[in-house]
Amino acid sequence: MSFGKGHHLHLIDGSAFIFRAYHALPPLTRKSDGLPIGAVAGFCNMLWKYVTDERGADAPTHAAVIFDHSAKTFRNEIYPEYKANRPELPEDLRPQFPLTREATKAFNIACIETEGYEADDIIAALSCQARDAGGSVTIISSDKDLMQLVGNGVGMLDPMKNQPIGPDEVFEKFGVGPDRVVDVQSLAGDAVDNVPGAPGIGIKTAALLIQEYGDLETLLERAGEIKQPKRRQTLIDHAEQIRISKRLVTLDCDTPLDFTLESLEVKEPDPQVLMGFLSEMEFRTLTNRVAERFKTEAPVISSAPVAPAADGAGVAPKGGPDFPAIDRASYTTISDAATLEQWIAEIREAGHVAIDTETTSLDEMQAELVGISLCVTAGKAGYIPLGHVAGEADLFGGGAKAEGQMDRDAVLKALKPVLEDDAILKILHNAKYDWKILARHGVRMAPLDDTMLLSYALHAGLHNHGMDELSQNYLNHAPQPIKDLIGSGKSQISFAQVPVDKATGYAAEDADVTLRLWQIFRPQLMPNAVTTAYERLERPMIPVLAGMEMAGIRIDPQHLSRMSGAFAQKMAQYEDEAQRLAGTKFNLGSPKQLGEILFDQMGLQGGAKGKSGAYSTSADVLEDLAAEGHDLPARVLDWRGVAKLKSTYTDALPTYVNPETGRVHTSYSITGAQTGRLASTEPNLQNIPIRTEEGRRIREAFIAETGNKLVSLDYSQIELRILAHVANIPALQQAFHEGIDIHAMTASQMFGVPVEGMDPMVRRQAKAINFGVIYGISGFGLSRNLRIPRAEAQAFIDTYFQRFPGIREYMDKTVADAKRDGFVRTLFGRRINTPNINANGPAAGGAKRAAINAPIQGAAADIIRRAMIRMPVAIADLPAKMLLQVHDELVFEVREDAVDDLIATARRVMEGAAEPAVKLDVPLVVDAGVGDNWAEAH
Structure with missing residues (x-):
C-alpha cells in the first residue's frame, strides 16, 4: 500500500x-x-x-x-x-x-x-x-x-x-x-x-x-x-x-x-532478535521487560569481569581468548591461485586479516619481497612464498627460483583489492615496515591496526614492544628465533635462501601471533582510556612517517668529506693538548689509561672503580672534574665530542645514501620514547648538535634539489608554553601572549633586575632553570649545567619556586597522581606508565623526575604528531614534501616559487595543532626559516 x-x-x-x-x-x-x-x-x-x-x-x-x-x-x-x-x-x-x-x-x-x-x-x-x-x-x-x-x-x-x-x-x-x-x-x-x-x-x-x-x-x-x-x-x-x-x-x-x-512501515520487534542484542549488551532489566511484554523466557545473561592487570594498573592482562596451541607444523603454504582465492574469500568474510612480510633485509627502501603470511583465525595461518631460491644462490642476484611459488606480480594483483579495501582491517606488527615494502610494489594498505602501537598505547614505560617479548609476556609463547633459519655472523644467509617448508612455519607464526596479540590488546583500549591516543596519535602516524622516510633527503658527500678532514685535524690538536696536560702520551680513547692518569697519577678526587677494576671516565665524571677547573678532562671531552661527530656523521652519512634514489632515508621509531617523542635511526638525524659550529656545518650537508628550497618550521619554547598552561602560571602566560623574552622575564622576576640592559649571564641562568625545571632538575644538576657551586644552584631553584608557586603545586600533584595510579597522562590522553614511582632508593628520584616531565614533553610530542598527521592533506596541492621531524621541528622541501605558500600553510597547521582537543591558555608560535641547506633554513 x-x-x-x-x-x-x-x-x-x-x-x-x-x-x-x-x-x-x-x-x-x-x-x-x-x-x-x-x-x-x-x-x-x-x-x-x-x-x-x-x-x-x-x-x-x-x-x-x-x-x-x-x-x-x-x-x-x-x-x-x-x-x-x-x-x-x-x-x-x-x-x-x-x-x-x-x-x-x-x-x-x-x-x-x-x-x-x-x-x-x-x-x-x-x-x-x-x-x-x-x-x-x-x-x-x-x-x-x-x-x-x-x-x-x-x-x-x-x-x-x-x-x-x-x-x-x-x-x-x-x-x-x-x-x-x-x-x-x-x-x-x-x-x-x-x-x-x-x-x-x-x-x-x-x-x-x-x-x-x-x-x-x-x-x-x-x-x-x-x-x-x-x-x-x-x-x-x-x-x-x-x-x-x-x-x-x-x-x-x-x-x-x-x-x-x-x-x-511500523513493524513489531522480533523478541528473540531484540533480547539477543540486549543480552549481548548485558542489559538485564530491559531484557526482562521485553520477555515480560512478549510473554517469553528471558535469556540467561552471564558476564565475567575484565581480568585485572598483574600490576594493578589496568593495562592489558595476560592470556585472553581461549586460543588453540601454536603449532608451526599446521600452517599452510599457499602456492596456487585457487588456494589464494579461497584465503581471499575468507578474509572478505572475516573483515580482517593479520599480515606479515618476509624480505631480504631490514632496509625497507632496498629489501626484496620474499613472501607474505596471512592469518584470519588464531591457529590457522598461511604463507605465500614469492622469492625463495633453489640451492644457495641469491635469486635477486641471478639465482634460480625454487619450485612451488606463484608469480609475485600476480599475487600482489590478487591481494591489492583486499589490502586496499577500506572495509577490511589489516593487522600488523610494526606496520610501517610492511607498508613501505608493499608501497614500493604499488600497494598502499589501509586501514591498519598495529599491535606494536597498541601495546605502546597501553604499556608505554612498562616494557618494550617487540613481537617476541609481547608474545612471551601475553601469550606465554616464545616464537621461533630468526637465527634458527638464517644463522648469524659471516655464515648468515638471506631469508630468500631458507627452504619454503621451513619458511612457512616461521612466517605464518608471526601472522598468527600478531592476530592473537591484537585480540588481546584491542579490547583493552577503552577500559584503559587510551582509544583516542591510539586512534589520533599512534595509528595515523604510520602512513605519514612512511611517506617521509620514502621521500628521504639529499646530502652533499664532498662537504662531509671536507669536514671529516677538518675534524681529524682538530682531534689531533686536542690529543696533543691532552697529552701535554697529562705530561705523557696516552690513548685518549682508552678509558683505562685515562682513569689511571686522572686518579692515580694526577690524584684528582672523584675516582670510582667499576666491576672491571678500571676507573669510570664517563661523561658525567669528566664534566664534574671540568666544572672544578681541571683542564685535562675538559680537553678529553672536546676530543670525544669531535670524534663522535666524525664517526657518527661526517664519515657515516655518505654510506647511507640509497643508490637508487641518491638520498638518505632515515627510519623513525614511533615507540622510541615512552613520552611519544619519535626516534630517528639508520641514520640518527635527531642528535646533530644545533648550538655548536660543528653541528651547524653538518646541517649544511643536507641540501635541497635544484630549483627547490629547504624550509624549517620550529615550535618556539613549546614545552615552557605547555608548562605555563598545565601549571597555570599567570606571569608566564602573560609573557607568552605579549611575546616577551621569557628567559629575561624569568630572570627579572627571580633576581629583581630590569629586562633592559640585562647581563647575558643572568639571562642564561634563568634559561637553564626554565628548561631544567621541566625535567625536575636538582641543585646538583643545575650546578653542573651552569658550572656554579651546588648551594648557589639550589638557591636559584628555591627562588624560582617561590616566584612561580604553581609549578611546585603541579609537580607535587603529578607525582602524587602517579604514585596513586601508576601512570600519568598528557593533555591529549596519552598514557605513560610509571612503574618505579613507588620504589625506594636511587630509582625513585629518576621515576619522579620522569613523571613530572612526561606530561609536558609528551604533550609537546602529541602536538607535533597532530600537526604531522594533518600536514599531508594540508600541503597536498603544493609542490612540497615533509622530509624530517627533529623534536619540535619539521623540515620540508618545496619548489622555490611555493615557499611562501608552504610556510603559511604549515605554520597554520602547526600553530592550530592542539585544537579542537585542547584550548591552550598560551599561543603556539612557529618560527620559519628557508635556505638551500638545512643550516640556512634552521
Whole structure:
C-alpha cells in the first residue's frame, strides 16, 4: 500500500537521542570486557519507551530513526570551516555509535543514514515527501535547525518535555514563522556549527530585520537604506558570507534516498532478535521487560569481569581468548591461485586479516619481497612464498627460483583489492615496515591496526614492544628465533635462501601471533582510556612517517668529506693538548689509561672503580672534574665530542645514501620514547648538535634539489608554553601572549633586575632553570649545567619556586597522581606508565623526575604528531614534501616559487595543532626559516 492520506510518519533524530542518553546517564561499562555502553543503554530505554507508548490516534503507521553518516558533508565543500569548532567526541562515546545502529535494527525500526548528508537533510527529504503525498509527519527532536520544516502537516515533538512544537513555538523561538527561520539563522549564524552569519547580529535583531523587510534577499538588496551605520555596513560588507550561511542552514529536501516511504512501515520487534542484542549488551532489566511484554523466557545473561592487570594498573592482562596451541607444523603454504582465492574469500568474510612480510633485509627502501603470511583465525595461518631460491644462490642476484611459488606480480594483483579495501582491517606488527615494502610494489594498505602501537598505547614505560617479548609476556609463547633459519655472523644467509617448508612455519607464526596479540590488546583500549591516543596519535602516524622516510633527503658527500678532514685535524690538536696536560702520551680513547692518569697519577678526587677494576671516565665524571677547573678532562671531552661527530656523521652519512634514489632515508621509531617523542635511526638525524659550529656545518650537508628550497618550521619554547598552561602560571602566560623574552622575564622576576640592559649571564641562568625545571632538575644538576657551586644552584631553584608557586603545586600533584595510579597522562590522553614511582632508593628520584616531565614533553610530542598527521592533506596541492621531524621541528622541501605558500600553510597547521582537543591558555608560535641547506633554513 502506497503512503498517502491517513498515514503518519514518525522521524526520530537518532543523533540527538544518543547525545541525550550519553549526557543524562552516568558512565556504564559492560562487565565482561569493559566496553562503554552507557549511551547505548539510554538509547535503548528511549526506544523501548517509544515503541511501548500508547498514542491512540497519533500512533505512527511508519517510522524511522535517522543518523548522521559522518562528519563531512556537502556543506564542507561550500564552507570548509563548517562545524570545524565542534569538540572531538568523548573517548568512551565513539565506539557506542555503531551499537546504537544495531540497537535500532534490533527494535525492527528502519535505520537510515546517507553519505555526504546530515540526518537533518534526510529528515527534511522524508518530511517533504510525506507531506506531498498527503500524509502527516512528527519529527521527534528539539533541534532548532529542524523547525524550518514545521507546518503543512509537519510537526515536532520535544521528547524530553513531551511537548509538541508547532508554528507558535517556532515564532516564540525565532521571532518569525517557520518559513522565515532560515533567513533569521542566515543572519544570526551559529557558533556551534561555525556558520558565520553577519557579525554582531543575533536572533532578535535578525528577526526584526526580516519582519521589516520580508525576506533575506530583499533585506540584502535594500541594506543601504538601513539607518544604523554599523548594521548597514555589516550587511553590505558580509552579504556574500550571509548568502553562504543560508546555503549552510537550509535543509535539502532533495536529498537522494535509496528507499521508499512504504518501506518504513511500523513493524513489531522480533523478541528473540531484540533480547539477543540486549543480552549481548548485558542489559538485564530491559531484557526482562521485553520477555515480560512478549510473554517469553528471558535469556540467561552471564558476564565475567575484565581480568585485572598483574600490576594493578589496568593495562592489558595476560592470556585472553581461549586460543588453540601454536603449532608451526599446521600452517599452510599457499602456492596456487585457487588456494589464494579461497584465503581471499575468507578474509572478505572475516573483515580482517593479520599480515606479515618476509624480505631480504631490514632496509625497507632496498629489501626484496620474499613472501607474505596471512592469518584470519588464531591457529590457522598461511604463507605465500614469492622469492625463495633453489640451492644457495641469491635469486635477486641471478639465482634460480625454487619450485612451488606463484608469480609475485600476480599475487600482489590478487591481494591489492583486499589490502586496499577500506572495509577490511589489516593487522600488523610494526606496520610501517610492511607498508613501505608493499608501497614500493604499488600497494598502499589501509586501514591498519598495529599491535606494536597498541601495546605502546597501553604499556608505554612498562616494557618494550617487540613481537617476541609481547608474545612471551601475553601469550606465554616464545616464537621461533630468526637465527634458527638464517644463522648469524659471516655464515648468515638471506631469508630468500631458507627452504619454503621451513619458511612457512616461521612466517605464518608471526601472522598468527600478531592476530592473537591484537585480540588481546584491542579490547583493552577503552577500559584503559587510551582509544583516542591510539586512534589520533599512534595509528595515523604510520602512513605519514612512511611517506617521509620514502621521500628521504639529499646530502652533499664532498662537504662531509671536507669536514671529516677538518675534524681529524682538530682531534689531533686536542690529543696533543691532552697529552701535554697529562705530561705523557696516552690513548685518549682508552678509558683505562685515562682513569689511571686522572686518579692515580694526577690524584684528582672523584675516582670510582667499576666491576672491571678500571676507573669510570664517563661523561658525567669528566664534566664534574671540568666544572672544578681541571683542564685535562675538559680537553678529553672536546676530543670525544669531535670524534663522535666524525664517526657518527661526517664519515657515516655518505654510506647511507640509497643508490637508487641518491638520498638518505632515515627510519623513525614511533615507540622510541615512552613520552611519544619519535626516534630517528639508520641514520640518527635527531642528535646533530644545533648550538655548536660543528653541528651547524653538518646541517649544511643536507641540501635541497635544484630549483627547490629547504624550509624549517620550529615550535618556539613549546614545552615552557605547555608548562605555563598545565601549571597555570599567570606571569608566564602573560609573557607568552605579549611575546616577551621569557628567559629575561624569568630572570627579572627571580633576581629583581630590569629586562633592559640585562647581563647575558643572568639571562642564561634563568634559561637553564626554565628548561631544567621541566625535567625536575636538582641543585646538583643545575650546578653542573651552569658550572656554579651546588648551594648557589639550589638557591636559584628555591627562588624560582617561590616566584612561580604553581609549578611546585603541579609537580607535587603529578607525582602524587602517579604514585596513586601508576601512570600519568598528557593533555591529549596519552598514557605513560610509571612503574618505579613507588620504589625506594636511587630509582625513585629518576621515576619522579620522569613523571613530572612526561606530561609536558609528551604533550609537546602529541602536538607535533597532530600537526604531522594533518600536514599531508594540508600541503597536498603544493609542490612540497615533509622530509624530517627533529623534536619540535619539521623540515620540508618545496619548489622555490611555493615557499611562501608552504610556510603559511604549515605554520597554520602547526600553530592550530592542539585544537579542537585542547584550548591552550598560551599561543603556539612557529618560527620559519628557508635556505638551500638545512643550516640556512634552521
